[in-house]
Amino acid sequence: MFSLPFRGWKSASSSSTNAEPAPALRVSPTPTAAGSPIHATTAIHLQARVDSGFSTLRLLFVHIGAAMALFLATTDATIVSTSLPTIASELAASQSQYTWVGAAYMLTQTAFQPLYGKLSDLVGRKNILYGSMLIFSIGSLLCGAAQSIEGLVLARALAGIGGGGIVSSVWVLTSEIVEPRSRAKWSLALSVTWSCSAIAGPLLGGLFSSGASTTFNWRWAFYLNLPVCLVALVLIALSLRNIRFGRAKSASWHALAQHFDFVGLFLFMVGTGCLVVGFSFAMDVGWNSPSTLSFVIPGPLVLVMGGFYEVHTKRDALFPPSAFKDSTVVIILVITFLHNFAFNAGTFYLALYFQAVNGLTPLNAGIHMLPYSLGSSLASMPAAWLIGYFQKKTGDTSGQKWIITMGLLISTVGFGLLTLLGDVTSPALQISLPLIAGTGIGMLFHAPYQVFARALDPATLATGTSAFFLVRFTGATIGLAVAGLVYNETFMRGMPAAYQIQPSSIDWTTLHLIEPTSLRLEVLHAVAVAIKMIWVVCTPLLGFAFLISLFTKRFSIEKEGDCNPGEKQCTKSPGPVMGSEA
Structure with a gap:
């Protein structure tokens, strides 16, 4: 079904009438999180050769x-x-295991992030993605x-x-097949x-x-990943057939073993x-x-050791x-950590609030989450426009x-107003308060990385971008773990003595069915207070981030390809790397 659109997609050299097969189009690396920056003019020439073999349909x-x-x-x-x-009710998860379902995904996603760029230089961009x-x-x-x-x-x-x-891999690979002047247009689709x-x-x-339905249950949220992933793989593989991505000349397994900071990554993770494990044990x-x-x-001691090692390592x-010397870089990293700390805590525990306290079905809880999730997504758009205007x-x-x-x-x-959400809250407040919190969170999806990238030396942009997302994912992971700890500690202290629970787990979806009514109201109040404490923790952390944001420096924005007098190398604004920062 894909043969027709792909039939005419050949490089410029393939237009010859010779019977020999057209040589594969070769793509040289450009400045991304996975490779080191190169001269801006050279990058433009390289990309011009790439675009000569990529039609708009193929890029699409x-x-x-x-x-x-x-x-x-x-x-x-x-x-x-x-x-x-x-899921927790069906699999009899303990209160500490409740947060591990989300934290485990983000923890491994974080741990392997710095390795992917280096490995893609060795085994190829496409191989890493596949x-x-x-x-x-x-x-x-x-x-x-x-x-x-x-x-x-x-x-x-x-x-x-x-x-x-x-x-x-998605952001690295797509940025390499699109010329610099068109990246913003194409990366918009990935940002959306x-x-x-x-x-x-x-x-x-x-x-x-x-x-x-007993058949169509939560397990299908994972099963349906398989056919969608297969379709995505077929589209990418057919679109990139006969395309070879250039590898860094200095890349080798020996160089990786000699220069990659395995010790720093080990200490950080x-x-x-x-x-995360300590917080989990504290719940039990x-x-x-x-x-x-x-x-x-x-945990904190190892992180301090990791920071000390990073400053002095020769790798x-x-x-x-x-990252440890420039005040603006440090401030942006702290803001990024706290921003994702609060955002992830809000995403998981607002959902629990709507299900446990309001007794909503999971689908209705997702709909009630829209002011928070949709508000954050929509707020990022005018924020990006205002950034461009200023x-x-x-x-x-x-x-x-x-x-x-x-x-x-x-x-x-x-987040301070979210503390007004209780066991008896009007629908208007349940809509407006998450909307305010989500709007503020959404305004932070673009700007921090842009300031961070301008504060760095262009030669360290690749390493800095990797560090930025390492901190971002870590903030999300720690945020979920801390939120789970705060919730559990507060709930266990406020739980009515008359409410008998199994030590292994609590069925959060059936709290609104507790009888008698007086006991049900006490239990729901305890749940609402426990969730409220999460907002109490997040609010001063965001307030601290607000205060330090006032001390960020301003950096000039140079047009791509412009050169400063006396410099041998052109400086350029960093292109999109990954995430909504693109």
């Missing part, structure tokens, strides 16, 4: 397949937010077939490894896909967990993992337990040297700075 099919793969990988991070209460899609599909199949919560968590971790590779996944995740999770056995302390105490550090007017990043500041201010107010 590449981006359709890439958008499908990206949608699956990003949606999978939030699709369990509305289905998690149902391999990541295969791993993601296998993980999704195992998720759907899981018969225990432990099996589901392990399968989610496997899917996260593949999902991280998809997210990284990224934003739509925040909306679609809770809705799809709710749809598959509605309970309308061990420190993060210790915190308390803060004073040796098993809890053996993880919670070493290719995960974080560029300026950038043309001032020629610097002052527009980005004030968008960040205003976004954090609105987020702080919005």
Whole structure:
């Protein structure tokens, strides 16, 4: 069915009448998260040769397949937010295991992120993408077939490894086949896909967990990844047939072993993992337990050791040297961490609020989540327009700075107002309060990376971009773990003594059926107060981010290809790399 559109897609050299097959079109690497920056003029010439062999139709099919793969990988991070209460009830998950279903995916996605760029230089861009899609599909199949919560968590971790590779490879690969002047236009489709996944995740999770059918249940949220992933793979493979992506000349397995910062990555992930595991143990056995302390105490120490190592290592550090020396870079990384901390906590525990307190079905909970998820996606669009307007007017990043500041201010107010959500709250407040919080969160999807990229030396942009997304995914993972801990501790203290529960799990979806009515109201009040404490934790953190955002510096924005007098190398604005920052 794909043969007709692809028949005429050949490189310029293939127009000859010779019977010999046309040579494969070769794509040289351009500045991305996976490769080092090259001279801007050289990049333009390279891309001109690439575009001579890529018709608009061919680029369209590449981006359709890439958008499908990206949608699956990003949606999978939030699709369990509305289905998690149902999953936890069916698989008898403990309160600590509740958060692991989401955290396991994000933790492995984070851990393998820095490796993908280096590996793609060795085995090829397409091979990394195809391999990541295969791993993601296998993980999704195992998720759907899981018969225990432990099996589901392990399968989610496997899917996260593949999902991280998809997210990284899609942006790197598509940026290399599109010339620089057209990247913004083509990457817009991927940016919209990224934003739509925040909306679609809770809705799809709710749809598959509605309970309308015993066959069509939450497991199909994972099973349906397989045919969609297959279609995406076929589209990308056919679109990129006879295309060879150039590899870095210095790339080799020996060079990877000699220069890649394995120790830094190990310390960073061990420190993060210790915190997540420690918080999980704290839910089950308390803060004073040796098993809890053996993880919670070493976690921050290992992270500090990792930061010290990054500053002094002779290898290719995960974080560029300026990440620990430039105040603006440090501020942006802290803001990015706290932004994703709050956003992910809101995504998962607003869904729990609507199901547990309001007694809504998963699908209705997903619909009630729209003011938060849709509001955040829509808010990113006028924010991007305002950034472009101020950038043309001032020629610097002052527009980005004030968008960040205003976004954090609105987020702080919005999360503070979320504390008004209780067991008895009017529908108007249940719509307007998440909308305010989501609007502030959405304003922060574009601007932080733009300031971050301008604050870095162009030579460290690739490393810096990898570090930026490493911090971003880590913030989302830690945010979910901390939210689970806060919720569990508060709920167990406020739970009525008359409410007898199994120590292994609580069926959050049936709380509104508790009898007598007086006991039901007490339990629902305890749940509402526990969720409210999550907003109490997030609000001052966002407020702190707002205060430090006032101290970010402004950087000039140079037109792509412009050269500063006396410099041998042209500087250029960073092109899209991944995520909504594109």
